[in-house]
Amino acid sequence: MKESARKALFTQVEHLLNEYCEGCFVHRQLKREGGRRTAHRFCISQCTVGQKIQEYGKKLT
Structure with missing residues (x-):
């Protein structure tokens, strides 16, 4: 690349x-409710912005 x-x-x-x-x-x-790990998991698996960032990350590798 x-x-x-x-x-x-x-x-x-x-x-x-x-x-x-x-x-x-x-x-x-x-x-606040579930801890840092829960929030991070949400961002990676359910948030549309997190999924878009993952797509960019795949393009970088």
């Missing part, structure tokens, strides 16, 4: 994290 394509993917991931994940109410609430 070209370096410019990798940089573009990283930029997209960073944008998603800053736009949607920073201060996410759902993550914060799940973290």
